[in-house]
Amino acid sequence: MIQLIVNADDFGFSPGVNYGIIDSYLYGIVNSTTMMMNLTGTDHAIRLAKKNPELQVGIHLVLTCGKPLLKDVPSLVDKEGFFHSLSDLPKANQISIDELEREWTAQIERFISSGLKPSHFDSHHHVHFIEEFQPVIKNLSEKFGLPVRRNGHIQVNGVKSFSDLSLFDFYGEGVAPDYFNKLAERIDDGKIVEIMCHPAYLDNILLRGSSYTFKRLTEFEILTHVTLPKNMMLYLN
Secondary structure, X not given: OEEEEEEEEEEOOOHHXXXXXXXXXXXXXXXXXXEOOOOXXXXXXXXXXXXXXXXXXXXXXXXXXXXXXXXXXXXXXOOOOOEOOHHHOOOHHHOOHHHXXXXXXXXXXXXXXXXXXXXXXXXXXXXXXXXXHHHHHHHHHHHHOOOEOOEOOEOHHHOOEOOOEEEOOOOHHHOOOOHHHHHOOOOOXXXXXXXXXXXXXXXXXXXXXXXXXXXXXXXXXXXXXXXXXXXXXXXXX
16 A cells, blocks of 8 residues: 655745645645745644644745745845745855754744644755755754655655655646556555645735746645545555
């Protein structure tokens, strides 16, 4: 039996994203999500998470969207105080590892201070896979006792992983109604597999702030209507 962790990224981005994720949990196969702690929808996401305590919720560490929680992290921001976009992100050796660790620590601590118990952490745009950031990821995983999203089969920096395999191809052109049926053909039985997804309802915050918009509606439709193959089930932690 293949066990699925269907993790919705970007919880906290906006109310539309938040409601899309919660409805994909209530009426679909999403059983995990990771929350952005620095955006306008964060407080709303916290309230929704508390109303749905059986949904696994972790932290979606941010380096490329919005503003940092801390003010004294100059290597992480542009001249307006915003995080650099992914396309404008400085080279890793130009980013202060100390500033990065302090900012990501603040994001995790804000989550914990909300009263929620984190299941794991990953990152927006997968920046936690950047080689130079691996010491930070190891420190955070050990400090907070949290598993981390894998890079495919690869275990990040030897720290505890959230699954046996993480897949990122349910995205863009890979979003298809038969995705989960085809998935069963390429995964070995007995594996715990994380599927990254981005379901959402559209709102102006999302339309202005993300290049990935209408496809999220397609993801939502598939995730709330799919019937899993007989050799596949949702993972129960």
